Amino acid sequence: MKSNQTENNLPEPTKAELEILQVLWEFGPSTVRFVNDKLNEQREVNYTSTLKQMQILTEKGILKRDESQMKHIYIPVEAEEKTKVQLLDRFVNTLYRGSASQLMMQLLGNEKTSKQEIEEIKRLLDSME
Amino acid sequence: MKSNQTENNLPEPTKAELEILQVLWEFGPSTVRFVNDKLNEQREVNYTSTLKQMQILTEKGILKRDESQMKHIYIPVEAEEKTKVQLLDRFVNTLYRGSASQLMMQLLGNEKTSKQEIEEIKRLLDSME
DNA sequence: CTAAAGGTACGATGTTTTTCGTACGATACA
DNA sequence: TGTATCGTACGAAAAACATCGTACCTTTAG
Incomplete structure (x- = not known):
């Protein structure tokens, strides 16, 4: 195979x-x-x-x-980050046709993602400007 | 098993x-x-x-x-959304100990996530206020 | 009517992944 | 110094997944 x-x-x-x-x-x-x-x-x-x-x-x-x-x-052999990025990449491609923003939407809509988490994400984005 | x-x-x-x-x-x-x-x-x-x-x-x-x-x-049987949420939930838990914002950071740091995607995510967050 | 085309059922087989038993070498210490 | 303990090596069984061949039933076109 x-x-x-x-x-x-x-x-x-x-x-x-x-x-x-x-x-x-x-x-x-x-x-x-x-x-x-x-x-x-x-x-x-x-x-x-x-x-x-x-x-x-x-x-x-x-x-x-x-x-x-x-x-x-x-x-x-590989750093944690690198491996995770690979897995995440594959995940996004498989389930969201590569659209990270679609994945995001689901993350944000998910009850299990706490308000606190969402706030943190916003802060993160702001700090990226 | x-x-x-x-x-x-x-x-x-x-x-x-x-x-x-x-x-x-x-x-x-x-x-x-x-x-x-x-x-x-x-x-x-x-x-x-x-x-x-x-x-x-x-x-x-x-x-x-x-x-x-x-x-x-x-x-x-289950809607697409529901199934994907389950898979995403499992993914976040497995790889990021449930921290959505950590996953986000990786998404944003990923070269394969385009500027355009990032912009879209920001817009999304703004519209959530 | 009947033969070809296309459908389902399902057992068998192949592959990959996971788990474990057994053999056996090194270490520790009574 | 011998025996219990703790380590590695490794083949093989078990389990999970994936693929396919064959049997057999329905539908359809001629």
Whole structure:
């Protein structure tokens, strides 16, 4: 099958992979043990499952690791921002035909987006002038 | 495995399922034939593959269908808006811990979001006062 | 009437993603 | 110094997704 890459970039992380990335983004470079513990705060996962995922992530080039110690330390290759931008871009293209303003409208119309959030967005825009 | 539902809602559509939904959103209630033709404008898919997907979508309760004719007519159960809001909500929660303004910042910082888009967003916000 | 065209049903198969068991090496410490 | 603990490697099973072939029913045109 065709490999799933964007022009200049890494393959899209899967759902389980994203969970792991998020731990690494939040807490910085970590061991499998640490990541697995964090994941288990939310759902039950076997240690070796997490290990395997992180190995796969490394094969894919999404993570790299420091093997100088027995406890390998895993690190995302791309910065959080960059990866998120890619995902966001894909999301906008898929669901909103690339129209960021349409996405915005939905965000603003969404009850779950608080007044406070909206205010913050306005301030943000003003400061961009 | 745990079934994948949000509190009050339908299961998340998969990628292939989303493609189909998008055709239905754009063109309204349609036959399998019609949807399949649209999909084939973008990539090759066998008719029965599309049929199967749409049957699965129906089983899942994401589509319903009018069987009164031989050519069944498929219709999304939920409105486009509602489904997109769900997906967007999940997206914001997953990637931005629920912070819409953070997502915004990324949108605005994204080169692919044109000046024109940004202007439109500003106008939108102003008109909300 | 009948053959071709076009429809649905559905099992089987292929692929990708996810999870886990087992093997085995290193470390720690009683 | 041996045994329990904690690590990695890795194949394989399980689950989720996607695709397709085949059977079989309806409609339609000649």
